[in-house]
Amino acid sequence: MLRDSDRKRCEDKWFDSDSMEENFDYKFFLRVAAKDKKFQNVSFKYTIFDSCYFRKCIFESCDFTGCRFLATNFNGATFLDCKFDYATFEKTLIADDVLDVNCPAGENIRAKFARTLRINYQQLGEARSANKAMGVELDATKTHLYKAWRSQERYFRAKYRGLTRLQFFFSWLSFNILDVLWGNGESILKLVRSILIFLVILALVDTFKFRDPGLVRSYWRALVEAPQTFLGTRVPPNFSHSALTLILSVRLIMFGALTSLIIKRYGRR
Known part of the structure; x- marks a missing residue:
């Protein structure tokens, strides 16, 4: 049975002041804008940003879990200790330094985050940023494959057992061989x-x-x-x-x- 979504549509709006500890979860931001504003401890969980504009804004300790960014402009924006788990980007202008201090903690989630940014940078024709994202993606993938078959952490042992661990071992081995031979197509x-x-x-x-x-x-x-x-x-x-x-x-x-x-x-x- 289908029911109406709780997502609220915010269209052609403008942030005229800084925002602290506010909640904008499950919103649909269409052509929402802000300039030289600071967002601190603001939650944007599962919000869609479509054709938005956040020039020279500062986002500190904000939560962008599950967000989708479409043709959004973050020119000059700064992200400090923000959470981007499961976020996706399409044709969005965002500096590649977001990869330095805002990558998700889990290696598999980090790889997906770097992958969506790599594709985003390729769409924009930003070769240097795409190469940087690819490097983060490869490092995260390598670590995840190793932990999947070798780590004794409870999460990995509960999720990957028996033949699955063996499959990840061969995937990790193949990944490393290709890395030595040609850097997995990047060197x-x-x-x-x-x-x-x-x-x-x-x-x-x-x-x-x-x-x-x-x-x-x-x-x-x-x-x-x-x-x-x-x-x-x-x-x-x-x-x-x-x-x-x-x-x-x-x-x-x-x-x-x-x-x-x-x-x-x-x-x-």
């Missing part, structure tokens, strides 16, 4: 490092299998020729077809990952 430096490590391994295999490992020049020569073999400009006569196929597969994967990373990271602009 060109890690991908380049992975390529360099593969070239060193290729050179060592070449030296110990087809050259004299007792000579220093054998290592140097193999290391010089490794990039040529990797790029396909040189085909070593001693390498089997299986080895060449493996090198080709790694090359395609690495270059595909590099292309994906460049498009993903810098295409946000």
